[in-house]
Structures are given as structure tokens and as C-alpha cells.
Amino acid sequence: MMMPDKYSVRKEVRERLQLISKDDRLRKSQAIFETLEQSDDFRNARHVLLYWALPDEVMTHPLVQKWALYKTVYLPVMVGDDLQIRQYHLDDDLRPDARFGVGEPTNGFVPDDELIDLVVVPGRAFDGKGNRLGRGKGYYDRLLARLVNARKIGICFKEQLYDSIPVDDHDVLMDRVISS
Numbered sequence: 497m498m499m500p501d502k503y504s505v506r507k508e509v510r511e512r513l514q515l516i517s518k519d520d521r522l523r524k525s526q527a528i529f530e531t532l533e534q535s536d537d538f539r540n541a542r543h544v545l546l547y548w549a550l551p552d553e554v555m556t557h558p559l560v561q562k563w564a565l566y567k568t569v570y571l572p573v574m575v576g577d578d579l580q581i582r583q584y585h586l587d588d589d590l591r592p593d594a595r596f597g598v599g600e601p602t603n604g605f606v607p608d609d610e611l612i613d614l615v616v617v618p619g620r621a622f623d624g625k626g627n628r629l630g631r632g633k634g635y636y637d638r639l640l641a642r643l644v645n646a647r648k649i650g651i652c653f654k655e656q657l658y659d660s661i662p663v664d665d666h667d668v669l670m671d672r673v674i675s676s
């Protein structure tokens with residue numbers, strides 16, 4: 497069977513995501529959070545790297561705001577080609593980054609990479625082996641390679657699950673993928 501290229505999968509995913517209504521996105525996102533919050537990985541984690549969702553991603557804003565009360569929550573910040581990790585505080589005004597509009601904390605503490613014990617990873621597509629396809633800039637591939645003590649959980653809508661997706665040597669496997 498021919499393996500589709502990364503570009504084709506990203507395009508197909510973008511089209512599929514456009515068909516999910518806002519209500520469904522919210523409902524599915526809540527179901528994903530329930531599964532995530534009940535997992536041992538999440539319950540045992542104290543330093544958690546989450547992400548601030550873009551419009552067509554699993555809506556993480558309520559998750560970030562809720563868990564900032566009980567755990568140390570961090571968000572990624574783009575610095576050149578790399579992602580810096582910064583602590584998020586509940587009263588933070590996140591600043592949209594200039595290129596993609598991702599909300600980023602501006603003054604939180606920057607921890608050592610080894611401190612992160614759980615990372616919740618966005619993706620355009622995942623497969624059953626835990627392979628992840630991102631937005632094609634390699635930000636998360638390079639970040640995940642640094643987070644040696646972190647469990648890695650991908651979250652996505654079912655529309656983003658594939659039997660197999662094209663991978664490269666540098667792609668880092670997820671420990672688990674949660675979808676709805």
C-alpha cells in the first residue's frame with residue numbers, strides 16, 4: 497500500500513477538522529479531558545506542559561485554567577526554531593505570537609527540561625503506534641527529545657487518527673494517544 501506523504505495528510509486533516517462543529521469540538525474536548533484527568537500519568541504529574549489551543553485544535557483553554565490551580569502548568573513559547581517552556585499563571589495575559597497567533601506567557605518561570613513530568617502534545621494526526629504528525633516545523637520533535645523525564649500524551653479528535661502515518665527518524669513516539 498502506498499504511504500501518503502505528510503503534506504497530503506495535513507491537507508486532509510485540515511479539511512476534516514473544518515467539518516466538526518464548534519459544539520462537537522467542545523463536547524469531544526471535554527471527553528478527552530475526562531480520560532486524561534483519570535489517567536495515572538496525569539494524576540501523578542506535578543510539572544505539566546500543556547498547550548494553548550489554536551481554533552481547530554482540541555480546546556485546551558479550560559484544561560489549562562483549571563489545572564493551573566492544582567499543578568505547576570507550563571506552556572510553550574516559540575524562540576527562533578525552538579520552544580521555550582514557561583510557567584503559566586491563572587491571571588496571565590497571554591500574548592499571541594506574531595506568526596501563528598498562539599497565546600504565549602511572557603514572564604513565567606523557565607524550568608529545567610528535566611523537571612517536566614508530563615507533556616500533552618498537539619498533533620495534526622496520530623497513528624496506533626503513537627507516531628505523531630505535526631504542523632511541519634519540527635518544533636515539538638526537537639522539544640520532545642529534550643524532555644527525558646516526561647510521559648508524552650498526544651490528544652486529538654477521532655478524525656485525526658490514521659492506521660499509519662509517514663514518519664522520519666527524528667519523530668518521537670507518544671506513550672499514549674487520547675481521542676474522542
Ligand SMILES: Nc1nc2c(c(=O)[nH]1)N(C=O)[C@@H](CNc1ccc(C(=O)N[C@@H](CCC(=O)O)C(=O)O)cc1)CN2
Pocket residue numbers: 547548549550553572574579596598618619630631633634635636
Ligand atoms: N496550540 C499550539 N501551540 C503550538 C504548536 C501547535 O501546533 N499548536 N506548535 C507546534 O509545532 C508550536 C508552534 N508552531 C506552529 C507552527 C505552525 C503553525 C501554523 O498555523 N501553521 C499553518 C501553516 C502556516 C505556514 O506554514 O506558514 C498551518 O498548520 O496551517 C502554528 C504553530 C508551539 N505551539
Ligand SMILES: Nc1ncnc2c1ncn2[C@@H]1O[C@H](COP(=O)(O)OP(=O)(O)OP(=O)(O)O)[C@@H](O)[C@H]1O
Pocket residue numbers: 502628629630631632633634635636637638641664666667
Ligand atoms: N530532533 C531534531 N533535530 C533537528 N532537526 C529536526 C529534529 N526534529 C525535526 N527536525 C526538522 O524539523 C523539520 C520538520 O519536521 P517534521 O515535518 O517532522 O515536523 P512536525 O513534527 O510535523 O512539526 P511540529 O513538531 O512543529 O509540530 C524537518 O526538516 C526536520 O529535519
